[in-house]
Amino acid sequence: MWFLGRDLSLGRPPGPTRSGDSVPDSRDLHDPRDAHALEASPYAVDRRRFVGYVLAGATLVAAADLVLADAPPAGAAVPTLPQPAELYDLNDMLTDAARPTANLITVTIDEDGTASFELPRAEVGQGITTSTAMLVAEELDLPVERVRVTLAPARPELLFNQLTGGSNTTISTYTPIRVAAAVARAALLDAAAIVLGDTVAGLVAKGGVITARDGSSVTYGELAVRAAGGAGGRAVEVELKSEAEFTVIGTPTNRVDALAAVTGQKDYTTDLAVPGALPTMVCRAPTLNGTPVAVRNQAQVEAMPGVTHVAQVSTGVAVRAATFGQCIDAVRALDVVWKDGPVAGESDATILRKVRAAQLPMPALPDTPLAQTVSGDFTFWFRSNSPMDTNSAIADVRPDGATIWAGLKSPIVAQQRIAERLGMSQDRVTVNVVTAGGSFGRRLFFDGALEAAEVSQAMGVPVKLMWHRADDARVGRTHPLGTCRVQATVSGSNVLAFNQSLTCVETDFRHGLGEIITAAAADLPAGVGNLGFAETIFALTQEVPYDFGAVTQTLVETDDRFNTGSMRNIYSPDVRVASELVVDKLAAKMKMDPYQFRRRFQRNERLLKVLDTVAQAGEWGRSMPAGTAQGIAIHKEYKGVSACLVEIDTRPATTGRQVRDAVTGPRVTRVTFAIDAGLVINPRGLEAQMQGGINDGIALALTSSLHLRDGHFLEASWDNYFYTRQWNTPPDVRVIVVPSEEKVPGGAGEAGVAATFAAVACAYARATGTMPTEFPINHRTLSFEPKSFVPPIPQSPVNGLELTS
Amino acid sequence: MPEQTFIVNGERVTVDVEDDVRLLWVLRDLLGITGPKYGCGINVCKACTSHINGKAFNPCAVPVGELADDDEVTTIEGLPGEVAEQQRGAHGLHPMQEAWLERDVVQCGYCQPGQIMAAVALVNRVKAEGRQVTGADLDTIRNICRCGTYTRIREAITDGASRM
Numbered sequence: 001m002w003f004l005g006r007d008l009s010l011g012r013p014p015g016p017t018r019s020g021d022s023v024p025d026s027r028d029l030h031d032p033r034d035a036h037a038l039e040a041s042p043y044a045v046d047r048r049r050f051v052g053y054v055l056a057g058a059t060l061v062a063a064a065d066l067v068l069a070d071a072p073p074a075g076a077a078v079p080t081l082p083q084p085a086e087l088y089d090l091n092d093m094l095t096d097a098a099r100p101t102a103n104l105i106t107v108t109i110d111e112d113g114t115a116s117f118e119l120p121r122a123e124v125g126q127g128i129t130t131s132t133a134m135l136v137a138e139e140l141d142l143p144v145e146r147v148r149v150t151l152a153p154a155r156p157e158l159l160f161n162q163l164t165g166g167s168n169t170t171i172s173t174y175t176p177i178r179v180a181a182a183v184a185r186a187a188l189l190d191a192a193a194i195v196l197g198d199t200v201a202g203l204v205a206k207g208g209v210i211t212a213r214d215g216s217s218v219t220y221g222e223l224a225v226r227a228a229g230g231a232g233g234r235a236v237e238v239e240l241k242s243e244a245e246f247t248v249i250g251t252p253t254n255r256v257d258a259l260a261a262v263t264g265q266k267d268y269t270t271d272l273a274v275p276g277a278l279p280t281m282v283c284r285a286p287t288l289n290g291t292p293v294a295v296r297n298q299a300q301v302e303a304m305p306g307v308t309h310v311a312q313v314s315t316g317v318a319v320r321a322a323t324f325g326q327c328i329d330a331v332r333a334l335d336v337v338w339k340d341g342p343v344a345g346e347s348d349a350t351i352l353r354k355v356r357a358a359q360l361p362m363p364a365l366p367d368t369p370l371a372q373t374v375s376g377d378f379t380f381w382f383r384s385n386s387p388m389d390t391n392s393a394i395a396d397v398r399p400d401g402a403t404i405w406a407g408l409k410s411p412i413v414a415q416q417r418i419a420e421r422l423g424m425s426q427d428r429v430t431v432n433v434v435t436a437g438g439s440f441g442r443r444l445f446f447d448g449a450l451e452a453a454e455v456s457q458a459m460g461v462p463v464k465l466m467w468h469r470a471d472d473a474r475v476g477r478t479h480p481l482g483t484c485r486v487q488a489t490v491s492g493s494n495v496l497a498f499n500q501s502l503t504c505v506e507t508d509f510r511h512g513l514g515e516i517i518t519a520a521a522a523d524l525p526a527g528v529g530n531l532g533f534a535e536t537i538f539a540l541t542q543e544v545p546y547d548f549g550a551v552t553q554t555l556v557e558t559d560d561r562f563n564t565g566s567m568r569n570i571y572s573p574d575v576r577v578a579s580e581l582v583v584d585k586l587a588a589k590m591k592m593d594p595y596q597f598r599r600r601f602q603r604n605e606r607l608l609k610v611l612d613t614v615a616q617a618g619e620w621g622r623s624m625p626a627g628t629a630q631g632i633a634i635h636k637e638y639k640g641v642s643a644c645l646v647e648i649d650t651r652p653a654t655t656g657r658q659v660r661d662a663v664t665g666p667r668v669t670r671v672t673f674a675i676d677a678g679l680v681i682n683p684r685g686l687e688a689q690m691q692g693g694i695n696d697g698i699a700l701a702l703t704s705s706l707h708l709r710d711g712h713f714l715e716a717s718w719d720n721y722f723y724t725r726q727w728n729t730p731p732d733v734r735v736i737v738v739p740s741e742e743k744v745p746g747g748a749g750e751a752g753v754a755a756t757f758a759a760v761a762c763a764y765a766r767a768t769g770t771m772p773t774e775f776p777i778n779h780r781t782l783s784f785e786p787k788s789f790v791p792p793i794p795q796s797p798v799n800g801l802e803l804t805s
Numbered sequence: 806m807p808e809q810t811f812i813v814n815g816e817r818v819t820v821d822v823e824d825d826v827r828l829l830w831v832l833r834d835l836l837g838i839t840g841p842k843y844g845c846g847i848n849v850c851k852a853c854t855s856h857i858n859g860k861a862f863n864p865c866a867v868p869v870g871e872l873a874d875d876d877e878v879t880t881i882e883g884l885p886g887e888v889a890e891q892q893r894g895a896h897g898l899h900p901m902q903e904a905w906l907e908r909d910v911v912q913c914g915y916c917q918p919g920q921i922m923a924a925v926a927l928v929n930r931v932k933a934e935g936r937q938v939t940g941a942d943l944d945t946i947r948n949i950c951r952c953g954t955y956t957r958i959r960e961a962i963t964d965g966a967s968r969m
Contacts, residue, residue, distance in 0.1 A: 125913025125952050254909040261914030262902045262921060264840020264881035271839040279834055305823050323822070323830035328846065388844050388852060388915040388951045437842070437915025438951050469845040661849065684909055688957070692912060695953025718949050719849045726946045729955040796827050796846045800866030803848070804857060805926055 048240045050175070052183035053104070053233050060109040060227040062184035062236075064176045066120065066161045103158060105173075107136055107180040109188065113208050113221030115140055117177070118152040122164040122409045123257075124387075124439035126749040127685035130256045131170055132177060134681055138248040139181035139241060141205040142220065144256065154411035154431035163511070164409035165444055165566065167638045167747025170681060174745050175240075182238040184227075191227035192218050243679070243743070252684035257435070269392045269406055269434045270466050277394045277462035278308060280455060281327035282316040283334045284475055286789035287711035289341035289563065292317050296335040304330050311458040318455040320463055325796065328468070332791035342561040344711035348381060351481055351505065351559065351708060358558035359503045365489045366496045366550065374589055375487045376582040379774045380504075380574045382706040382713070383479040384721055385567040389437025390472040391448030394464045397456035401428040406449040407436025410511040414446035418453045429453075440696075441566040442477055444511045468793040470716035478706055478713075479567035480505035480557075484578035488548065490589055495601065498548035498582075502538070502575055506557040508564045509533040542575055545636045546583070546601040568693070569753040572637055573700055574775075580633040580758035581771055594762065595620050595632050607634055610643040610674040610738055617736060618645035618672030627651035628669075631763025635755040638747030640677040644694075644755035646670065646730075648763040659727050661719040663703045663783050666767070668760055670732040676739075678746035683737050686748050690735040693752015695724040700753070701760035703728065705779045709786075716787040716794065722778075811872040813838065814883025824870025829853050831869045832880065840881035840918045844949070851948035854919035854926075855880045856887070861926030881918035884925065894968070901925045904965035912952035920948045920958055928966045938966045 052064040108116045117136050123129045133147040140147070155162060161172075188210060189200045196203070196212035204211050211217040243249075260266035285291060292312050295301075301319065302310050306326030311318050319330040343351075365373060393406035402422055408414050408431065415431040422429070436443055452465035467476070482504025489497040512533075538555040555571070587597035595615050602608050611634055614620070620630060627650050634643045647670040657664040671694050680686050703722035706713045715721040757775075765771040774780070787794050806821045809831065820835050829846075832838040832855075841864055844852030848866040855864055856879040864878070872878070879887060884899045894903030901924050911917050923946055931938050943959050950958065 125915075127912070254906065255911055257914065258906055258909060258911045259896060261911040261917050262881075262905045263898065264838075264918045266914050267839070268842075268915060270833075270843065273837065279830075306826075323826055323834040324843065324846075325826045325830040325834075386951075388842070388850070388913065388949070390843075436913065438913040440951070466843070469847075469850070688909065688912055688954070691956045692953035695955060717845045717847060717849050719847075723949060723951060724953060724955070725949060726955055726959075727944045729953075729959075731940050731959070733956045794847050796829075797848050797866040798825075798868050798871075800828075800848060800863050801857070801871055803866070804860040804862040805930065 048242065049237060050179045050240065051235050051237050052179045053235055054183060054187050054229040055106065055233045056229045056231055058228055059111065059224045060184060060187055061106050061229065062180050062187060063104040063106045064179035064183065066103050066105045066158065066173070066176050103161065105176055105180055107140070107184045109184055109220055109224040109227065111221050111224045113219050114146045114148055115142055115181070115184065116148045116150065118150050120152040120155060120158055120162045121169045121173070122407060122433055122436065122439070122443060123151060124164070124407060124409070124436045124443055126689060127255060127682065128169045130253060130685060131681040132173065133256050134248050134253055135174065135177045136181045138246060139178045140185050142208045144248060144253060146208060149256065151433040151435065153433060154415040156412050156415065156426065158412065162410070162412050167749045167751065170745045171639065171747055178240050179238060182240055183236045186236055186238050187227040188220055188223050191223045195223070195226065249681050250683065253682050254684065266435065268389050268437050269394060270464060272394060272405055272434065274394045274396060274405065274462060274464065277396060277464040278320050278322060279324040279327050280318055280320040280452070280463040280465045281324065281331050281468060282313070282318045282451065282455070282465070282471070283331040283336060284316040284471055284792045285338040285341060286792065287341040287344045288475065288713065290338045290344070291315070291341070293337040293339050296337065297333070301330050301333050304333060309459040309461065311455060313451070313454050313458055315451055318458070320459060320461065324466060328793060328796065331793055332795060341711060343708070346708060346711055348481070348708045352379060354559055355481060355483055355503050355505065358556055359483065359485070360501065360554070360556055362485060362487050362501055363499050363552050365487060365499065368489070368491055368496060371489050371491045371496060372589070373487055373489055374582060374585050376485070376578055376585065376771070377773065378484045378578045378581070380482050380484065381775065381779045382481045382708060383567060383700065383704055384473055384476065384706050384715065385440040385442045385479060385565065386472045386476050386721070387436070387438025387440055387442055390469060391467040391476060392465060393449040393452035394462070395449070395452035395456035396462035397422060397453055401430070402453060402456070403430045403432070404449050404453060405432045405434050406446065406452070407434050407439070407443050408446050408449060409439060409443045410446065413511050414449050417446065418450055421450060422453055422457055440568040445477060445565055447476070469718070470787065470793045473715045473717060473721055474713045475563060477508070477563050477565035480507055480562065480564045482574060484574055486578050486582040488582055488586055490586060493590055495548040495586060497550040498544055498546070499552045500544065500575065500579060501554045501556070502571060503556040503558070505562055506560045506564060507534055507566060507570065509537065509566070538571055541637060542571060543636060544579060545604060545607055545634060547603045548601065568696055569750040572635065572754040573697065573757045576633065576635050576754040576758045577761045577775065581761055581765060584762050584765065585771070593621070598632065598634060604636065604641065606641045606676045607636060607643070610634070610641050610676055613674040613736055613738055614643045614645040614672045617674070617734060618670070620645060627767055629763050629767035631759040631761065631766060633755045633758035633762055635758070637754070638677070638751050639742070639744070640675060640746035640751055642673065642675040642751055642755045644759040645672045646756070646759045646763050648760060648767050650764065650767040657727065661784070662725060662727065663722040663778060664727060665702055665778055666764060667728060668698050668730045671730045671756065672734050672736070673752065673756065674736040674738050675751060677737070677748055677751060678740050678742035679744055680737060680740070681745060686737055687735045689748045690752040691733060693750065694733060694756045695729055696753045697756025698728060698760055699724045700757045700775060701764065702776050703778055705776050707782060712789060714782070714786040720784045720786070722783065807870065809869045809872065810874045812875065812877045814879060815886055820869070822869060825868045828864035828867045828869050828872065828878070832864060838880050838882060842915055842919060844916065850916070851923060852916045852919040854922040854948060856922060856926065859887070859929070861923050881922060884922065887925070899925065900968035901928070901965035904961045904968060908957050908961040908964060910954050910957040910961050912954050916948060916950045920950065923948050924958070924962045924965060928962065928969055932969070938963060
């Protein structure tokens with residue numbers, strides 16, 4: 001009864017051909033009921049030998065189990081997640097076990113000699129379609145440009161394995177994707193041996209062509225049908241390439257979607273032409289999450305030019321028209337009676353008071369004679385993870401089924417929630433995952449897709465829903481407001497204890513781990529379930545990477561009335577800023593240089609290396625004019641380590657720069673960033689992610705926040721929400737990818753944010769002589785005139801021809 | 806309904822739509838030209854930046870009725886046509902697009918058509934003034950990129966300017 005013990009928390013299936021002769025002993029390697037079974041896949045024969053499958057079919061389709069891993073999966077250290085058995089019973093499991101190819105990912109060889117792979121993750125700009133194409137190309141000996149990577153639609157059978165988050169894509173897919181590709185290569189070689197009349201050992205595969213000893217050759221395309229599994233599939237044992245054999249992995253590679261992007265051919269959700277799906281927008285309440293009661297002028301709005309439908313839905317009043325411009329006109333014309341939302345009357349100050357009231361006493365510090373306490377108390381205001389491509393979704397809901405298109409990082413939960421909302425069974429809802437214009441955590445949720453489905457059902461026609469920028473900024477998900485307190489005890493030249501307590505408005509993790517079983521657990525009454533997830537995620541991501549004696553880090557969350565979610569790097573930016581500012585205070589207390597202090601209390605060799613790297617490359621300690629300074633900080637997460645050294649200019653000539661509709665202020669003039677991200681698939685992509693994270697860190701420190709006033713967020717566009725712009729970005733940025741001893745990949749997408757944010761905060765404190773206690777530092781100054789709430793979105797200007805340049 | 810006639814990417818088009826509908830929606834929703842992106846609708850984010858008669862402009866802020874029959878609108882799709890064939894690069898694209906590819910600027914890519922169109926106009930302007938692109942010029946670019954690709958944008962513009 002092997003499959004009864006199948007570890008559902010990892011979604012591990014029995015596999016279609018487990019009884020196959022080629023893997024007679026693999027099941028004996030681990031007892032899956034044993035917790036230690038989490039440490040390796042039962043399919044792993046040894047570190048590089050795995051079993052995959054050639055599937056039945058007319059062309060070659062090679063498959064591997066998505067949960068293959070040759071290192072402890074991230075989930076192995078998750079002791080406090082709800083036990084799967086409580087949530088997912090034997091019957092459910094048997095149902096899934098009956099699907100023979102349930103958990104497989106496949107590489108298909110097409111007759112044109114290309115390989116295709118459907119990635120069960122979302123590409124949102126982080127570059128995973130490129131790194132995935134590289135993995136396939138590596139094992140297949142095929143040029144990267146002949147690998148086509150597309151995004152898989154929602155596949156409920158993948159259970160936990162279709163969530164894009166936690167910078168986990170490469171960590172979790174590194175082995176299984178290579179196994180599938182290696183199986184394809186093996187099948188091609190077998191077929192080629194017959195065609196060319198040679199033995200497999202005598203063949204050489206290169207660039208999609210297999211050549212025999214006598215010089216005769218055959219292409220992958222020519223072999224695609226011959227190598228196919230035919231009527232029955234088979235298990236194949238393969239050996240992956242060793243690192244020494246890598247020619248693609250680790251080579252800087254340009255993005256596979258770059259050509260489409262620079263020519264305007266890369267399609268995002270709103271670029272798709274779905275028949276009948278006309279532009280649609282929603283008119284929203286003047287208070288956050290307010291709801292519509294009645295529409296006073298529906299007939300009048302329905303008669304406006306281009307308008308086809310007006311429908312009241314749960315989140316507002318939807319309008320559908322021939323163009324989005326006519327939707328904007330209609331939304332602005334609507335006269336709606338609203339019921340106030342749950343935070344009506346609240347503001348930054350009242351929410352901060354509630355958070356302060358929820359703070360728990362800090363743990364007691366060691367009571368040692370001569371010990372001194374160094375402390376810090378910081379406030380982090382609400383921030384927005386709104387990307388350039390606003391919440392958008394196409395929905396075509398019919399009586400017997402629905403089809404959805406959207407950029408989704410948790411498509412299985414989206415599918416299930418949409419089915420629930422529509423009153424349909426899940427298998428009636430097809431959810432297509434579209435490449436998205438950024439995420440930053442926003443697309444873990446599916447607010448647009450759920451709303452589009454509801455609107456399409458209400459109107460009885462297909463809709464292309466797009467949130468106005470004002471909606472995306474005001475009603476979209478936020479990084480919660482919070483406080484972070486730090487207390488450290490110093491005695492002589494030792495730090496005896498370091499306590500840190502983060503208290504914040506709740507972070508919504510109700511997307512669960514990508515699957516509704518866990519999402520339901522996160523939705524238990526009174527926030528109990530979500531708190532469990534939040535605590536787990538906090539515990540699994542946060543650490544104080546110094547030798548500071550007794551270390552405690554705690555999280556308290558309160559207030560679930562806001563639309564929140566994980567924002568790039570979740571808790572780490574705030575936690576690390578608070579830590580590193582206090583580290584600088586500790587260094588000052590001990591009269592030590594901040595860099596030397598960090599070295600002295602460092603226990604991790606990898607961290608020492610990145611720290612030394614930025615100190616040298618960034619010229620730590622060089623002489624700087626008054627009003628300018630350096631700051632240095634480190635971070636450890638996603639199986640990687642990073643360090644950042646910045647220089648900031650806070651002199652009046654810089655802070656006084658005038659740019660219209662903008663915030664200038666202090667400027668970070670130079671950034672030196674070093675990362676050891678483990679085994680790097682694409683150094684060029686990793687560098688890009690760090691460059692982006694650097695700009696995020698700068699925005700978090702200096703310019704970008706949301707202001708809650710009287711029950712709504714004031715920010716309605718990019719002239720209100722001050723993300724880093726060209727006049728803020730550092731003219732000198734250097735990212736150094738430090739060679740790593742690690743044999744497995746780490747995460748990249750979020751790793752640049754925390755150390756940068758902390759280094760900027762430290763630099764600002766040193767340049768001005770005052771440690772900031774609120775972030776961003778400009779939050780108390782409202783730098784714009786708020787746009788109207790009724791109507792809820794601004795009209796487009798008409799003077800564009802006067803502003804040509 | 807009024808007829809709107811103008812030239813887009815070298816082709817004369819006529820569309821039946823009200824005068825006040827902004828050009829961005831005429832391009833995207835009615836003509837299916839989706840290179841110019843929506844990012845704000847109020848001429849702030851610059852994701853829709855295109856060219857009119859060779860100069861950068863933002864179609865989200867132009868009522869279509871204001872266009873004359875012989876106004877030439879160029880979107881990212883038509884950018885290669887702004888230079889002679891021998892000036893185009895390995896991919897047959899405008900030198901700035903080629904620089905963008907070589908520098909691997911794109912992350913999510915959403916703002917990048919607008920960034921490239923703004924970059925070309927900036928370089929044309931600076932060259933007309935008989936000088937090189939400076940850091941101060943780059944600081945004036947208003948196109949927002951939420952992925953934070955600014956570092957490579959700056960490198961690519963300098964590179965692209967040398968190819969133009």
